[in-house]
Amino acid sequence: MPSARDRVLDAYETLLIEHGGAAVTLDAVVAAAGVSKGGLLYHFGSKEALAAGLLDRLRERSAVDADAIRTAPDGAVAYYVRTSAPGGASPGGLTRTYLAVLRLADSTAAGKAVRDALARVDADGFAALLDELHDPVLAWLAQLVGDGLYLRTLTGTPLPPGLSVDDLLDRMHQYAPREA
Numbered sequence: 001m002p003s004a005r006d007r008v009l010d011a012y013e014t015l016l017i018e019h020g021g022a023a024v025t026l027d028a029v030v031a032a033a034g035v036s037k038g039g040l041l042y043h044f045g046s047k048e049a050l051a052a053g054l055l056d057r058l059r060e061r062s063a064v065d066a067d068a069i070r071t072a073p074d075g076a077v078a079y080y081v082r083t084s085a086p087g088g089a090s091p092g093g094l095t096r097t098y099l100a101v102l103r104l105a106d107s108t109a110a111g112k113a114v115r116d117a118l119a120r121v122d123a124d125g126f127a128a129l130l131d132e133l134h135d136p137v138l139a140w141l142a143q144l145v146g147d148g149l150y151l152r153t154l155t156g157t158p159l160p161p162g163l164s165v166d167d168l169l170d171r172m173h174q175y176a177p178r179e180a
Helices: 004-019 026-033 037-043 047-071 076-084 094-104 111-133 136-155 165-175
Strands: none
Touching: 004 026, 004 037, 004 047, 004 094, 026 037, 026 047, 047 076, 047 094, 047 111, 076 111, 076 136, 076 165, 094 111, 094 136, 111 136, 136 165
């Protein structure tokens, strides 16, 4: 069973995703997490501390994901594109946490911290892709393809009929072949 802290963060993520930052209260998080108000306040003394805890979780999960990108058996580009595509969420919960943090960006109080955390996630992914591709333009193109697929995931937009992620990767590898 997850720790009380993790249950609080999981509940906070769910509420952000389903209702947005403005609608989330500490009482709603308490109810969704199944903890007492004192239990929540023990881990996160305020709504701002809860948001900071979620940003810490995002940075931790991003670092783990960047390591997974670098060590993926099929290569960094294939991992990044596959986990960005609809139905291909990153192991370890990064996709869900990222979506929740995007919902936090609506909050002016947390805005700069959110943008900084999202920039760190972006930089982690770019660095991992650059490690494989050794060309900043190709690494950025691979990242933009992944970002576009991730947007499709967030909006529920399917891939174009008759095309697959494998088709996309085959074409990308013509321009950015994997090192042997």
